[in-house]
Amino acid sequence: MKSEIEVFREFTRKKGLRNTPERETIIKEIFATHDHFDVDELYLRLKNKKKKISKPSIYRLIPHLLESGLIQEAYFEDGHFHYEHIYGHEHHCHLRCLRCGKTIEFQEKPLEKLEGKLAEEYDFSVTGHKLEVFGFCPQCKVDPHVAKVEDAGDPRRQR
Amino acid sequence: MKSEIEVFREFTRKKGLRNTPERETIIKEIFATHDHFDVDELYLRLKNKKKKISKPSIYRLIPHLLESGLIQEAYFEDGHFHYEHIYGHEHHCHLRCLRCGKTIEFQEKPLEKLEGKLAEEYDFSVTGHKLEVFGFCPQCKVDPHVAKVEDAGDPRRQR
DNA sequence: GTATGTGCAAATCATTTGCATTCTC
DNA sequence: GAGAATGCAAATGATTTGCACATAC
Numbered sequence: 481m482k483s484e485i486e487v488f489r490e491f492t493r494k495k496g497l498r499n500t501p502e503r504e505t506i507i508k509e510i511f512a513t514h515d516h517f518d519v520d521e522l523y524l525r526l527k528n529k530k531k532k533i534s535k536p537s538i539y540r541l542i543p544h545l546l547e548s549g550l551i552q553e554a555y556f557e558d559g560h561f562h563y564e565h566i567y568g569h570e571h572h573c574h575l576r577c578l579r580c581g582k583t584i585e586f587q588e589k590p591l592e593k594l595e596g597k598l599a600e601e602y603d604f605s606v607t608g609h610k611l612e613v614f615g616f617c618p619q620c621k622v623d624p625h626v627a628k629v630e631d632a633g634d635p636r637r638q639r
Numbered sequence: 640m641k642s643e644i645e646v647f648r649e650f651t652r653k654k655g656l657r658n659t660p661e662r663e664t665i666i667k668e669i670f671a672t673h674d675h676f677d678v679d680e681l682y683l684r685l686k687n688k689k690k691k692i693s694k695p696s697i698y699r700l701i702p703h704l705l706e707s708g709l710i711q712e713a714y715f716e717d718g719h720f721h722y723e724h725i726y727g728h729e730h731h732c733h734l735r736c737l738r739c740g741k742t743i744e745f746q747e748k749p750l751e752k753l754e755g756k757l758a759e760e761y762d763f764s765v766t767g768h769k770l771e772v773f774g775f776c777p778q779c780k781v782d783p784h785v786a787k788v789e790d791a792g793d794p795r796r797q798r
Numbered sequence: 799g800t801a802t803g804t805g806c807a808a809a810t811c812a813t814t815t816g817c818a819t820t821c822t823c
Numbered sequence: 824g825a826g827a828a829t830g831c832a833a834a835t836g837a838t839t840t841g842c843a844c845a846t847a848c
Contacts, residue, residue, distance in 0.1 A: 493848095496801095496802095496848095497802075497803095498801085498802055498803065498846085498847050498848070499847075499848095500802090500803060500804080500846080500847070502803080502804070503803085519837080519838085520837085532805085533804090533805095534804065534805045534806075535805095535837095535838085536804075536805070536806085536838085536839075536840085537803075537804060537805075539837090539838060539839075540803075540804090540839095546737055547737050547738060552773070553715075556712075556715055556720075559812095559813080559814095559835095559836075559837065560836090560837060560838090561715075575757055575761060575763060575765075577763070578705055578706050578766065579706060584761055584763075586757060586760075586761075588753055591770075591772075594747055594772070595772060598734055598745060598772055598774075599774070601745075602734060602743055602745075602776075602777075603776075603777040604734060604736070604743075604772075604774040604775065604776055604777070604780070605774050605775040605780040606734075606772055606773070606774035607737065607773050607774045607775070608772075608773050608774075609770060609771060609772040609773060610769075610770070610771045610773070611750075611768060611769070611770045611771075612768060612769045612770075613750075613753070613754060613757055613765055613767075613768040614711070614765070614766050614767050614768060614769070615758070615763040615764050615765035615766045615767075616763065616764040616766070617761075617762075617763055618761075618762040618763070621763070621764040652823095655823095655826095655827095656827075656828095657821080657822050657823070657826085657827050657828065658822075658823095659821075659822075659827090659828060659829080660821095661828080661829070662828085678812080678813085679812085691830085692829090692830095693829065693830045693831075694812095694813085694830095695813085695814075695815085695829075695830070695831085696828075696829060696830075698812090698813060698814075699814095699828075699829090718810095718811075718812065718837095718838080718839095719811095719812060719813090
């Protein structure tokens with residue numbers, strides 16, 4: 481199986497883009513953990529490792545990583561997107577509490593049948609999907625009608 | 640079936656929130672069309688109708704509408720969320736082009752089995768879901784490797 | 799050699815917040 | 824009458840952009 485770096489090199493070659501050491505450093509860092517990441521956190525991780533990468537370089541790379549299929553948006557929280565790398569890894573979906581914002585990951589059977597149907601019907605080349613299921617977590621559903629809980633914060637706070 | 644206004648009144652009563660004419664005006668406007676909406680567009684629609692509603696009032700209402708199940712995030716594009724009202728309407732999912740951002744709505748069979756399983760497994764009270772399928776549209780997949788198309792813009796531009 | 803990428807600083811712009819006032823319950 | 828909600832103006836903070844320089848192809 482090709483490494484993520486190789487996949488990206490191929491992608492840039494095909495698209496007439498350029499690969500750079502900065503980009504490879506960012507990609508390696510993204511794939512260095514199994515966790516989600518967001519731009520700021522990724523920037524800090526790189527900074528801690530004494531890599532001199534600017535935030536704009538990260539922001540400018542993300543659309544390419546999305547398009548190349550290496551990463552995917554996972555969810556939007558705390559005012560910004562969180563991403564997950566999907567190349568070579570099981571992709572997971574998210575169960576989120578509408579009240580406190582708590583997020584749980586779960587695996588679900590691939591929606592391959594649906595993807596195939598959509599590909600045919602709309603003539604799309606389908607590459608993946610994102611599924612979020614909403615509801616109320618055990619704590620928040622207990623008494624969903626109390627005016628004030630020790631608010632864990634709005635699911636959509638900040639920015 | 641209760642009207643959306645009634646649903647919201649009940650919600651505020653149960654939660655110890657307050658209902659106001661401004662909020663009812665906003666809710667009515669949201670349900671006045673079948674389309675998606677975003678905050679700015681909604682604000683302008685109200686403005687055109689000579690309703691004096693401020694943007695912060697809309698922003699402050701949205702978390703309540705999400706929690707009450709009247710609306711749901713549809714997708715994030717052009718730097719902000721787009722919402723859809725789901726109360727009393729068929730909810731639809733989205734098929735999006737990773738290249739040009741084109742978005743197509745489609746109906747899918749309810750993922751009820753999955754929702755039930757998640758509810759049980761995680762003790763959640765599940766209220767809905769959001770499914771986005773990604774890929775490349777007929778135009779963009781034709782020659783996905785050309786460096787430049789008459790860019791319809793980045794899917795994730797602006798902010 | 800040319801066009802693309804980088805870092806920096808400044809600009810954007812959606813969203814949030816402080817505050818004085820108004821209004822629901 | 825107390826606590827919420829409103830509008831306004833100002834603040835916040837993620838993302839984008841202009842620019843001069845560096846560098847991949």
